[in-house]
Amino acid sequence: MENSRLKSFIPLFYLVWSDDLLTQKEFITLQEFIRSQNWLTKEEQEELLSKIDISVPPSREQLTSWKLEIEKSIQEKKSVKSIYDIVVALSGDDKSLTELEPVFAKLENDLGVFGQEAIGTFKKTATSLTSNYKTESSFDTKILTEILDGEEAAIIKRVKSVISKPEFAYETSTDINVYRVKVFEWCKILAKENFGNMAYPKQYGGGDNIADYFAIMETLSYHDLSLVIKFGVQFGLWGMSVQSLGTEKHYSKYLKDIGSLKLPGCFAMTETHHGSNVKGLETTATYNHENQTFTIHTPNKNAQKEYIGNAAVHGQMATVFAKLIINDVDYGVNAFVVPLRDTNGVNIKGVTIGDCGHKMGLNGVDNGTISFDNVVIPKENMLDRFASVNDKGEFESPIPSDNRRFFTMLGTLVGGRIGIPRSALAAAKSGLAITIRYSDQRRQFGPEGGSEVPILNYRMHQRRLIPQLAKTYAVHFALQYLTNRFLNKKESEMQEIEALAAGMKSYSTWSTRDILQECREACGGKGYLSENRIDALKNDTEIYTTFEGDNTVLMQLVAKNRLSEFRKSFGEMGAVGIINYVYENAKTAISEKNPIATRKTEDAHLLDNEFHLLAFQHREKTTLASAAKRIKKLIDSGLEPYDAFNVVQHQMIDVAQAYLERIVLEQFQIAIETVKDVNVKEILSKLCHLYALAQIEKNKGWYLEDGYMEAVKTKAIRKMVNQLCWDIRPDAVALVNAFDIPESCLAAPIIE
């Protein structure tokens, strides 16, 4: 093909024979094209057609030589952008071809080929924005770590040094008996370090430091999560139930041995038929005045205690929740210390213990069932801080309502709803550390002729991981806030703090569930191998969304609390207050819901903290008011309140979610304000913006329905989320390094 006009078809021949998106149909398109070119003679047309006869493919050598010819001709010609440009290049810049430009442009169209894309095939040394992008940290990770650890830095360091010791090498046996023994041994070491009794009063050997206890729980969660749960069952649930529900006589008798793990025990609340609805527990504790004892009894199979940690193997005693019966009168659920096994591990008479067997995760924890067949315990074993039986055999309590007494008792145990979300947070940090570091190293695909690209450079990969990283930082500060509220609680704040803890427990554990799912998929096949630990992290935390209160049930409680607060504040407001509220909302309408604001898309506005917080607050207020209105309407229309609340359950979740998101954003913003280091402040601000905008994007349907934003704005927010992911990516590795998780805990071969 010496004729330069015939030569101009070479790129088409090459593409049609090699591109994997072109099919038989395109051969026909090309044939028709050739036949319709009047400037070609019949013979030329025939010669050209012979090159694209599907029954006579060119040889591989022919194809290769075409490719080489094209490559040579366009080498170093940056201006080559379409098939026509190649044609020109091949012809040695034959000016007479100009007339063919529209013809080839049309053909590109007909073939469905992007000229520029097709040309990629011939560029050998292709490079690109995407492939050149890489890890480049903009801040000092040490400073960020100090900010994260805060006042707990010392205890965090101590815990890390212990769990990094050789004896804490992970147990890899799949035999749950081996695993359970190992976890118990680890707990003993931790007890010796005085980690377990950290929250107990000093006079019983404790450290009197609840803040440190929570920090220990969280830091231990970088290691094996069965260990954390076993630790939490023993020192938190079992020990703290004695401390919170018992009195002096119980403290002096039990706390020291619990803290040293000499006395392993359980927290026996849940029954097979009563988990979420613990008020309905059926186990009974019947008082016998003649011999000053209680008889603990399981009335039917479904009233057995179930899922009880420490029960199947190690527990010697348990705090048992049971309905107190005196003279056939039911005084509601109370707590009793009941022995399960003697020190030789032999069951106490009347106690039957089952093994929950293999679980999805946490197989180092010996969960079991417990049934009681008229087990008699002395009167002093009643944990009698909130209720007791007096010398006359009469019930006594400073809280006359059984209902309120029970919820007061539960309220004292709210610490568990702080420990669990903090443990979940640590697991999310581990997952992200493994996944982001791997994604920075793992290369796959790349521009034609260029080298493969770290998968963290792919926008979808960033989308999957970087908003989750931002959320993890946000949750970190929100849990700090929750912990501080709890540590400095006043009696009058207890309901609010309980609701906050219930909500943050759900928020954090669901967040961890989602994050570890992304981590698993983002690590591909490597994420499926147990050695890389996503398996354990994911399966161990899977139950976090259920225990310490089913998340969905807790979210309903949070929403009910918000609703009740809302009604009260409405009540307190009185007429003037309501006018003010309406006025406030009208102000919102003017300042935030005017066409200028709802369509505002400048970067400065989209990245404005105040815009974010106002948007979150608006959603919080509006969902709450709307749920309240709807419930009232349903009841007014004749529905039973119970049914009305059922109808709005879905909305109630939104109410709780909007409240929690506002808290999380607000606390993240407040925390950043106090940061002094400019670079750290900068990157944290980026994360905070990303957290805010990613939530708004998730809720964009709501914002559009509400009219708070218009389409132009939500679309701009989507682009900004993408941009922030891209901007944060070079810092992503440093951001997970700032978690400062011991390498021996991460222990994933993929990041070695």
Add this chain to the structure above:
Amino acid sequence: MENSRLKSFIPLFYLVWSDDLLTQKEFITLQEFIRSQNWLTKEEQEELLSKIDISVPPSREQLTSWKLEIEKSIQEKKSVKSIYDIVVALSGDDKSLTELEPVFAKLENDLGVFGQEAIGTFKKTATSLTSNYKTESSFDTKILTEILDGEEAAIIKRVKSVISKPEFAYETSTDINVYRVKVFEWCKILAKENFGNMAYPKQYGGGDNIADYFAIMETLSYHDLSLVIKFGVQFGLWGMSVQSLGTEKHYSKYLKDIGSLKLPGCFAMTETHHGSNVKGLETTATYNHENQTFTIHTPNKNAQKEYIGNAAVHGQMATVFAKLIINDVDYGVNAFVVPLRDTNGVNIKGVTIGDCGHKMGLNGVDNGTISFDNVVIPKENMLDRFASVNDKGEFESPIPSDNRRFFTMLGTLVGGRIGIPRSALAAAKSGLAITIRYSDQRRQFGPEGGSEVPILNYRMHQRRLIPQLAKTYAVHFALQYLTNRFLNKKESEMQEIEALAAGMKSYSTWSTRDILQECREACGGKGYLSENRIDALKNDTEIYTTFEGDNTVLMQLVAKNRLSEFRKSFGEMGAVGIINYVYENAKTAISEKNPIATRKTEDAHLLDNEFHLLAFQHREKTTLASAAKRIKKLIDSGLEPYDAFNVVQHQMIDVAQAYLERIVLEQFQIAIETVKDVNVKEILSKLCHLYALAQIEKNKGWYLEDGYMEAVKTKAIRKMVNQLCWDIRPDAVALVNAFDIPESCLAAPIIE
């Protein structure tokens, strides 16, 4: 308190001392209220105040007697709806109290109490809509089962009868060696039943029935999923690679022994450093003309084959994908049969096999790594359907392009992308069967004084499960469609079918991932116990989103295919076509995007199949056109095509998603049209409406941004989704029963 006016405060006393949402603050509210009531004398005020002195609580007996008094007074008075109504009832209908009505109404407000809710506390025999709702099937499950099974009913029945035999009792050992042996034994039984070779040609002992083979894969998936994958590796990947890539000489030599499991083998494609980007495989097959052999070699550690099923223990041979090198020229990736072990299980010289060890799931499959150190195989071991080395030692292929040849080879293996989503579907069905049946039995909470309610009656619980049930039905019919397209494929449709399979593989496996997550949480603690099988279902299918192609990567491919089709159809259209397209869109604007349509919320419209399909099609067309436009704009602005595609990755996922959702809805609608039984048609239509509306609800942000719907409509859709969940609930158990999964396969103690 004889004075009836004083008596009127009893309900308030009771509430303030017992309600768990009222706090200290409300005591103050109540005190202030009492002090402000001028109709009370000072003495009366003092007496009332004494009842709510926080330091002197009433006795429990006092509280109980108040409660009894109230209960007695309002017994059988249905009209009692507020605290004021109780007050009147307590007074014996003292008409003089009328003046107090607004006073008490205000107090209710100030306390943040809903009168009607508070009254629930006193109604002993409360019943409600929610508690009376229950399972009541509206159709004959047998007829629905027949529709689901269709023409495959016979083979499905045969497979079920085999896997229900005692020898198929689940293996509960956590020792992977025990488990692997058991799975291998099971495979042998299945081979004897001629299930494995079902798709092979009759002349090699097969059943020549691909449709049955897929039905076998799906039905086996009701049983252990390690078994399904081991089965699929042996008979599907290993056997079908020989059948699809080899020629007569390979069929006669291997197929019979593969089908009988006499010759266990592997499919060795993935390497440590090349999973998604298989074109980049590094293993080499170097041709030696002098002795007519190939030397298979692993050039570096990261080029080892990884995750290879059947490799760690049982495989004796493998189809190995390697770059063919002849005289230092690289001819791209080709396939070779390479021996791994002799019949005694001893490795062939030069072959090093590693064990992937414990995995998140599928631990009955022996995944391993394989490295080759210059392993020599005879020339005939090249699977030479698409390429071969001729007698002169020259490369030959009917497909000159290495790239296209490789994708053609991969295309013949598309069957795996049908088997896997069908297996995922079966796992979702199992999970839903266990969870929905459990949720129908499990009771928790209930109206005050009433019995506890099946958790499936709770709206949130319905929301979590019933749309997933609808989606599972939808995916069932879509996978039937995919299978039929594949079975009746023409050459010209291959690209479309490959894209459809890649897409449906992602759609179905992600759907299963989400469904099993909901199942786990919806079953609470019981869902965490391995015995109830959500564990295995969830962890085994977890890798389905990665293997046979990472879902995110596949979705990009699907979108690219759609984009290329879009460009071609634009090209073909020519000027007239484009005008028509614009005109079509203008018609959409008039018929679907006018203010009447975008605000239409009548039930008949919301439940109209045509509305659903038009909405899905609109989204499909619009996302596609918008992505095409955006890419063009980015490239025109100077971005490299590679970078431009990276920027729009997120949008590309939407393109693929919208396409798949349209396919799934369309096929569900088409399938329902053919149903004759009225009741079955009715319930399937409800499911189809729910599927459609739940997807629109999920995408409502998009529809609002696009202007296809206004807020009033998306809100109406949310309500309709809730309503459909409620309406379908009585049939939910029958709908999972219609899957007709053997009880021995479900095998979850919670539904015994």
